[in-house]
Amino acid sequence: MMSAAAGAAGLSFGGLANAAAAPPRKDPAPPVKPDRGPLPVMAVRQVQTDTLDIGYHETGPADGHPVILLHGFPYDIHSYVEVAPLLAAQGYRVIVPHLRGHGSTRFLDAATPRSGQQAAIGQDLLDLMDALHIPEAVLAGYDWGGRAACVVAALRPSRVVGLVSVNSYLIQDIAKAANPAPAKVEAGFWYQFYFLTERGRAGLTANRDDIARIMWEGNSPTWRFDGPTFSRAAKAFDNPDYVEVVLHSYRHRLGHAPGFAEYGKQEAILATGPVIKVPAITLDGIDDGVIRATDGSASAARFGGPRVHRQIPGVGHNLPQEAPQAFADAVAELARNGKWRT
Known part of the structure; x- marks a missing residue:
């Protein structure tokens, strides 16, 4: 096992050790030009799994090594609007799915529980890989998407060539999350407690865009996004299952809603805090x-x-x-140096 402190000195694959020693890249925020024209919109395809009709963007050569990029809440696939072409240009097959409850992803059966628990979004990722005939991939994500990637990396490491995860290890300890933490720690998570209430349900139902914008501003206080950039992403929140999936995600995490039986075995393993053994690059803003x-x-x-x-x-x-270049660099580094079996 290799500690974070030892990582830069003793990594065993490719040029990762040298890259770790280099100063991190900072992407300058481009000036917003009033005459820049319409923002690029990522084209979406659909593929069915046993549970979902998943909307996803695909770019790059069909025979390239696959990388799957996973967005968070409350965001959408356009978090990767610059990352995806950077990776496609290097010859990778890039897949960017809408998570359940977002964009054009839909449940196939009205009776399927609208679960937002971590095992569910992890299973969705595995099902997507199966539907697209992807035996293994580099997985990369942040927030909910980073959690899905961590879940798959922990439970099915044979399917994962490498992992890029923002905020490191994102598998949730449900018991720990249900216990109060210091106020300074929880200040940024105000929305999670709001969603425990029926007032939170009503608020998210009526004001999903306003809540998301407040979260964007608080989550990234130095990011100067503009109105069209937000509006492009907000279209993904106009999904019939958005509210129920979001509410269950946070209510389950904080011990205020049970998990669903079909995910019981996975949740039992995740509760042990399984070690992620695949090569990983973790990032913090x-x-x-x-x-x-x-x-x-x-x-x-x-x-x-x-x-x-x-x-x-x-x-x-x-x-x-x-920081699209820094993120793309991390994904490409793992893909380039990974041990691909297929």
């Missing part, structure tokens, strides 16, 4: 307004394979959209 940037040492024991942790200056919670 120094200006993250939700989760304070760290040196990665606190989560070192959760990574049993080679792992490098980097802090990215001037960046908040939506790291791939705020």
Whole structure:
């Protein structure tokens, strides 16, 4: 097992050790030009699994090594609007799915529970890989998407060539999350407690865009996004299952809603805090307004394979959209140096 402190000195694959020693890249925020024209919109395809009709963007050569990029809440696939073409240009097959409850992803059966628990979004990722005939991939994400990637990396490491995770180890300890933490720690998580209430349900139902905008501003206090950028993402919240999936996610996490039986076995394993043994690069935005940037040492024991942790200056919670080059570099590094079996 390799600690975060030892990661830069002793990694066993490719040029990762040298890259870890280099100073992190900071993407300057481009000036917003009034005459820039329409924002690019990522084209979406659909594929069915046993549970979902999943909307996803695909770019790059069909025979390239696959990388799957996963967005968070409350965001959408356009968190990767610049990352995806950077990776496609290097020859990777890039898949960017809408998570359940977002965008054009729909449940196939009205009777299926609208679960937002971590095992559900992890299973969705595995099902997507199966539906697209992807035996293995580099997985990369932040927030909910980073959690899905961590879940799959822990439970099915044979399917994962490498992991990029913003905020390090994101598998939730449900018992710990249900216990109060210091106010300074929980200040950025106000929405989670709001969603425990029926007032929160009513508020999210009526004001999903306003809540998301408040969260964007708090999550990334140095990110100067504009109205069209937000509106492009907010279209993904106009999903019939958005409210129920979001509410269950946080109510389950905080012990106010049970998990669903079909995910019981996975949740039991996740409750043990399984070690992630695949090669990993973890990233923190120094200006993250939700989760304070760290040196990665606190989560070192959760990574049993080679792992490098980097802090990215001037960046908040939506790291791939705020620092697309730094995020793409991490994904490409793992893909380039990974041990692909197929």
